[in-house]
Amino acid sequence: MIKVTLPDGSVREYDKGSTALDVAKSISEGLARNVLAAKVNGEVQDAFRPINEDVDLQLLTWNDTEGKSTMWHSSAHIMAEALEFFYPGIKLAIGPPIENGFYYDVDFGEYTITEKDLEKVEKKVKDLAKEKLEFVRQEISKEDAIKYFTEKEDPYKLELIEGLDDGNITFYTQGNFTDLCRGPHIPNSGFIKAVKLTSIAGAYWRGDENNKQLTRIYGITFPKAKELTEYLERLEEAKKRDHRKLGKELDLFTFSQRVGQGLPLWLPKGAALRERLENFLKKAQRKGGYDQVITPHIGSKELYVCSGHYAKYGKDSFQPINTPDEDEEFLLKPMNCPHHCEIFKSRPRSYRDLPVRFAEFGTVYRYEQSGELHGLTRVRGFTQDDAHIFCTQDQVKDEFKKVIDLVLYIFKTLKFENFKAQISLRDPEKPEKYIGEDANWVKAESAIMEAAEEKGLPTVVEYGEAAFYGPKLDFMVQDALGREWQLGTIQVDYNLPERFELEYTGSDNQKHRPVMIHRAPFGSMERFVAVLLEHCAGDFPLWLTTEQFAILPISEKYNDYAEKVSGLLNNYDIRGFVDARNEKIGKKIREAELSKIPFMLIVGEQEAENNTLAVRQRGTGDLGSVTLDAFVEIVNKLIDEELTTDK
16 A cells, blocks of 8 residues: 645545555545646646655645646647648657747748648547547657657657666557656546647747747637636737737837847837836935946956856857957956946945945847847846845845835736745756755745845745856736736846956854845836736826826817926926827827827917816826916826825
8 A cells, every 4th residue: 555645734535656646536536537637746647647656635626836837738749640640740849849839840841831820730630539539648658759750750859868867768658649748637528628839930949049940839728718808808919919019009119120030129118117217216226225336248258157157158158349459358248247246346345335235227238049039038138137245144134124015015016916035946866957056045045034134025946047156036026917027126146246356345244155145126228118018008107108198189270288288297306298289189188098198288279278187197187277376286296196106
């Protein structure tokens, strides 16, 4: 007999060789019908695999992230079987689950596949799902695996097998399809009730531009048709909120092939929006004791060799700058932290000076492959709202908590209400990925976990997600459509102070190493603006929006009065414009609504005579006729309410 401990702490006994499905059936038939996979001693496995020892067991259903991931992984295999049915002889690469659905990378050879062809493939996937094909796991030798895919003439699988150890290789078979796969998989294809193959894209094998470009087919499946319908509705809403579409409509930013891929150009309205975000954070930082610094856009290679970034990321991530002197080696700045270390080191420091907080909106440059570029969310040149805090060991936790407070203030002000904090730690099985002493890592990880607990943050722990020089706290924000974005990060670093030999004189008159905290509440201005755009659908808070009012004269006779009002409002730092076009007032109102202008100020004979404004608020309607001073008071009160939160 074996003992199975369930998440509620209860312990049950079963025959050796029982499966997670057997455990589910012993609890209830209804539960068993919904089990997609199982977490056995923390590892996600097939629910149909025999269990031969005492274990901790969690049964995974569609309500669990790992359950969804397992079903989408299995769906990728079903789609691959459907593709081989229509296109025999194709070469399959990889087919993993992703955040929403799955994809499979395929070399179609002489075949051509288009979006129109997805319909027949989708129908075949549905037919295969209805057959309730069982997934069968088989452990196989490396020799047999090579033989199988050699006979199948599948070079991509053979290349993958090269990197695998004998005795660690598994095949999964369902129906007429067998694939090299670690698993896990759902018990059978019948769990798949709704299917949508969503798009086709290109993807280089192993993400390398030097390799062949494959065809990537995306899809998603659900256990209920209703969930697919809801997903497609959200997808349509996401298209409407796409920051690239809204950025063009609101005249915020553009791109130019002549300037270069991944290098955004901020238009006047976008630059003004970005400036307001910067000023908002700068004001909060001044209150928090930060000093603003500015560093060059380039640095010598020696700087990044010293920091360890050059060795870690390789020369391909750094873009060299040519100078007339062949002995000089400069690189485009890919991060700000080494420069800030040099500023700290520029003069002697005492414990009385600490903490020292340097902040910079520093533009950095990193090479991203062209296929990975995406609007403002993935670019080659971006500005980080970077800051580095140099403090004593005793100050680390308090400084970390203050940064958490700053991040929460930003989220609250900008209405990011749903978020979690991800504590990113080392992968204990891959110590070679990280630099620095183990003792320092332990201290840093403890400081982060204690600070998060004391601030009452909802947290998840992810092993293997730490930066190479230290653990971090990443803020995962959910937008209005329920999508998760990583915004804001705080990192504790004992290693850069060591590499740069940073020192301060302690109260004992001895030299000590400071601890370094990296933080960027926005992450980058580009990515943050993109996420904010999609979150609020371009309907920014009043304090942030580019144009807070539009003055709409009923006829050209009142254009002079409209211009007078506009000038007075601009004197109060209230932004807007006069729509002096010879158009009907109804059309002007409709277009102002579509442009997401918060206030429409309609002026005609009565308003001009009485020095008043007929105010219409977007989303609220008519507010009646008010004086200029009353309108200024309305605007300022709303802005104060938006910016006044408990920091």
